[in-house]
Structure formats: structure tokens, C-alpha cells
Amino acid sequence: MKVGILYSRIRKDEKLLLNELRERGHDVVKIDVRKLNFGLSETPEVLGELDVVVDRCLATSRSVYATQFCEAYGVPVVNSPDTAQTCADKVQNSLALEGAGVPTPETKVAFTKDAAMEAIESFGYPCVLKPVVGSWGRLMAKIECESAAEAILEHKATLGHYEHKVFYVQEYVDKPGRDIRVLATDGEPVAAMVRSSDHWLTNAAKGAETDEFELDDEAKELVEKASDAVGGGLLGVDLMETDDGYTVHEVNHTVEFKSLNDAVETDVPATVVDWLEVKAGAKQEQEVFA
Amino acid sequence: MAECVQCGADVTLHDNAEVGEIVDCTTCGAELELVDQNPPVLDRAPELEEDWGE
Ligand SMILES: [Zn+2]
Numbered sequence: 001m002k003v004g005i006l007y008s009r010i011r012k013d014e015k016l017l018l019n020e021l022r023e024r025g026h027d028v029v030k031i032d033v034r035k036l037n038f039g040l041s042e043t044p045e046v047l048g049e050l051d052v053v054v055d056r057c058l059a060t061s062r063s064v065y066a067t068q069f070c071e072a073y074g075v076p077v078v079n080s081p082d083t084a085q086t087c088a089d090k091v092q093n094s095l096a097l098e099g100a101g102v103p104t105p106e107t108k109v110a111f112t113k114d115a116a117m118e119a120i121e122s123f124g125y126p127c128v129l130k131p132v133v134g135s136w137g138r139l140m141a142k143i144e145c146e147s148a149a150e151a152i153l154e155h156k157a158t159l160g161h162y163e164h165k166v167f168y169v170q171e172y173v174d175k176p177g178r179d180i181r182v183l184a185t186d187g188e189p190v191a192a193m194v195r196s197s198d199h200w201l202t203n204a205a206k207g208a209e210t211d212e213f214e215l216d217d218e219a220k221e222l223v224e225k226a227s228d229a230v231g232g233g234l235l236g237v238d239l240m241e242t243d244d245g246y247t248v249h250e251v252n253h254t255v256e257f258k259s260l261n262d263a264v265e266t267d268v269p270a271t272v273v274d275w276l277e278v279k280a281g282a283k284q285e286q287e288v289f290a
Numbered sequence: 291m292a293e294c295v296q297c298g299a300d301v302t303l304h305d306n307a308e309v310g311e312i313v314d315c316t317t318c319g320a321e322l323e324l325v326d327q328n329p330p331v332l333d334r335a336p337e338l339e340e341d342w343g344e
Contacts, residue, residue: 007310008336009310009335009336010308010312011312015308018308019306030309030310032309034336
């Protein structure tokens, strides 16, 4: 198959995918989105003739727009622009999960400092303030007391980009020092790991320890529902264990998998490429029948 | 081997280095991007601009 990879940086994750695709003899076209411009109707030459395009743009705005253009040109793209849009924004992500009946932490959104302060007080301390757009746990705050809350809200309101003037306040989930990251293709788990840390943020990017995790039926079902809720695709689903089962924090759409690949027995890039082959094959079949 | 655009030191690239890949200059610590392969050319890597990744 002919696969396009939309990127602006080749990290280890992209490299793993590229190597796997090339080893299988697929025709890989690397597409640096910084060099493209997208017209409204005419498909850029590099995008034509591709069986599938994989969006690996790191910057959310690029990911959201580039995938929309691919779809508009009729070029099959994973993940879909709908999925990208829903996952790129924590508010939309939370609404999608809640709407699908997936347990997710209690969340309130406010647009002013005063309204945010009320939301914070309603949760009590500690609670969590997150940027609506962002990654790797950056700019997330665990708020322990009123004076800290006031200071952080003041900072965000004064220094922040307009997106930081949307205050996303969440209950603090007292997880057992770890969270679970599941990589899934259209809701089917590829592999899962726990990320453990003494720090309240357990992102692998923050240096958490990782270990393979065996999903039980409840977790599998939630991963499937969470994936459907955001429109499916190649996704990272973040779960935490609570006293009443799992809660799903968010679903990530340009998912990193290098640390997962190191932590588990499964060959993650191989499984992802298996899935891509099916995706591209399904598209070719459709064309035959069309 | 390619030249660091910041300090001029030689930067060793691994065999299967790829256009778009980020390498660090061990001499000055700059983050560099491989922008061309034959011959290898490095440029300053783009800064982290907005929200990156997941
Ligand atoms: Zn240098």
C-alpha cells in the first residue's frame, strides 16, 4: 500500500512506524506539513494516490486542519478530523466521554476567575486545574488551598494565551500512584501499561516508571466505549483506578507509543501497521465495489 | 557527519538518520533537525510552539 505520514518532527514513535512500514515493503511518503499549503478544492500532488494518510503532526492546530483537508480531498486519513478535533480539546473530550456514559472525573469549566474560584471551592481541596489544550502534563496544577487557587487563576488570567482563560477544573482522583495507558486501534486494545510515580502526574514524559498491564473485561469495555465516543482511530486512552472501578481521564489522538513498546511484550508498531493495512485494504475494497 | 549551525562542531549522525529527525549537538547542546540527507545538513530545530503531542 501507499502510505503518507504527515509530520513535522520525526520522533522515535514515527521512526518505529516508518521502519515497520518499510520493512513490509510498503511505499512510504513522508509529508512535512510545514512545506505544504492546502487549497480548498485541489488536492496537493503529494496527497493524491495515497491509500491512507497517517497524521503524526505534533502541533494540535496542524493536526486538526491538515486532517480536515485530507478528508475534504477524499484522502483517507487516520485519525479522522472529527477524532482529532474532539481529542485536541479537553472540554470536547470530557463531553464526549460523559455523553457516551464513560466514567470520567467530575469537571467544571468557567470563563472568569470568579466563576473558576466557585468551581474550585465546589470541589474542595485538592482539585486540579488543566489547560484545555496541552500535553505531557504541562501547565497542570494540583491546587491544595485557597491562596494557591487565587494565585494560579491570577497567573493564568494575566499571562495566559486566550485558551488559558478557559478554566477547566477537575476533581482530584486519588489514584494509587499510577495510571493506565492503553493504546487501541478502533477500540481494540493493542497493549497497555501502568505508569507509576510518586509525583501526582504520572506521564511517561515526566519520567514515570512503566510496566505492562493486563486489562480486565471492565477496562476493555471502557476502552472500546471511549474510543467510539471520540470517533475511533489509533488512540491512547488514559484510565485511572478508583474505589468504584475505572475512570477515563482523556483520549489522545496523536498518541506516542515508544515507551509502551519498551514496556510490553507486544510488538506495538507491527500491530499498528497490521491495522493500517486493514484500513487501507478496506478502502481499496470499497473502491472496487463502488 | 554534519556541521552544527550553532557552534560549528561536527555532529555524528547514526546510519539510518532520517530527514525531520531531531539530533542534539553534543558540543553546544543545540537541538538540531536533519533537513537534508545527501549530504547531511542540519538546521536549528523548531521550538516547541504550542501544545505538542498528547
Ligand atoms: Zn553545536
